[in-house]
Amino acid sequence: MTNTKTESVTYPYRYDVVGSLLRPQALKQARARFAKGLIDADELAAIQHDETKRVVNEELNLGLKAVTDGEFNRSWWHLDFLWGLNGVGHYDYHQSYKFHGSKTRTDNADLVGKIAYNPDHPFFATFSYLQTLVPAGIAVKQTIPSPTMLFRDNRSDNWHQFYETWDAYLDDLAQAYHQTIQHFYDLGCRYLQLDDTTWAFLISQLNATADQPDQHAKYVKLAQDAVRVINQVLAGLPDDLTVTTHVCRGNFKSTYLFSGSYDDIADYLGQLHYDGLFLEYDSDRAGDFTPLKRIWNHDTHKRIVLGLITSKFPELENSDDIKARIKQASEFVPLENLALSTQCGFASTEEGNQLTEDQQWAKLKLVKQIATDVWGK
Template identity: 85%
Template structure:
């Protein structure tokens, strides 16, 4: 965790991570899946398209850029599959988004969890590093480890471990070593994307009158805090690690609703340098929980996801500035920033807007943030 006296990252205007997949990349992935082209041909298209979207981000003046997550099909599963001890299977069920059905891929345990020195994300990160000038930061996004002990992915943990705690220890270690390797490759800004907290907002609220069911979700929240803080402990001081609390993002639909109130105290315990929080609709509730999430940490920055990535219409800058001022009643303005509420393509299908509309959204984020903070 960053321990410098002045918060630098996340930036006042920041990109969450994923970007709309261009037609050329979607076509290449389809041909690769059908066995019509090889891995090298897919990688060549991926490199070309990554280079293009990096340049688009640089043209906008972003200080941190991503590869748009062009190296993956899912925001979370591709990374999890790259860890030692994780397998790929057909879940035979879609994730329950409002009005849309996803593909049925999933991950499960096939052995003990461990760092994989040949994880394919390392190679794509190194390529991304070659595309940016020295004064621009590469932002690497990966899913939170909580995504592996949710949604049936760890049901068979007892086949490989004597205790649940041993499993969580290995998971934290695998992540810690993975992040250390990203650091060795030059990474100084990494984000853990996490839908677990939004899932818990729904479940803790739903089970408030059922003590047994409620205790199950309290335990999940406590385990999440334990594993995340364990993997963050002892990371290099000049590495910034943030999280994005996601409420689901698939073809402009969502999974979860509810105020941050039920998870604010847990989020406040996490040793992140910054939290990206979705606030683009009434589904997120008001700003009151921010004070408990920020927790009077002068080094922690809260990034307000006030600009939606789900729809093309541009927000009114005056209304967004007013909401930033409202949030500053709970977190000092100096500890706030602005972003879209999520990425634009958490899966390769992408949200229902065009690339031009995507860039217009990010341009608006930068314009408003510059007006508010001056940089």
């Protein structure tokens, strides 16, 4: 089934920002001082507001048409949001997430009750503050993790303590997300993105278990559940709300988690009722563009955002090389339905990737320059 929206596509914009930005030193220091009890929550919030205002001005000066708060309100791209839902708790996983060559902190989330919408979720207040910083004509882009992030890494292991069936849990999860997104809309949000590493995880697992029928069936079920829940979340949201996803392969201190072609998940991605998909294509780990046709699935409303410029390293890509790759991609998806971004954000966790703020802005400037050359606006 394809998207039934009929209005013209506005977002994702031809040059877009994935979400996270490098945390400034002042914010990092404030978080460290808060953790030690040296400043209170109000002092931390004041510094966060000041740094958010500064970074938004940088985005506006760059000419971005959609801006984020850099995810300055969180330590992790996903866990801080999940902890804000009713029924989700915080525990020590005692394991680092398995990035190549780098170890993360060991925080995790788990179910402590039935999952539900939290009308006092702290992200609502930070969104409302961000809105005050952005002039008319510029979209405020809100990023949150996909509901599929509660399927994995032991986060739903104890679902049976609160639900009679797995399907009942999935229904509550979808409802909690739907209500959360609707509330963002009621606060003025018109552009929201669900960030998702589950699809990249499935690339690796579906491929690795191809000759293990029982294990393979488990991951096929996970993919099917992901499609079901995401589309359930999206069903009935307002027509003038753009919802996209970023299919992330892992982003921590310039390292990664997953590799592999989109081929194994293309048909699942093609079933999702998103308005746009941000896909990482900054290295040969992602394979070629052939699966794009199935992911786009002939949905004239949907945009595929090519993450051709890496956020992991400071070296600037060659503009002609990127333009040539966009042309290659347009053999599978019409150019009208393509856009450009970095492959990921710059700081999926507060540690950030291995480049400077100036190098970060240079990357985003390059995205805008190339997109303007290709699409003329």
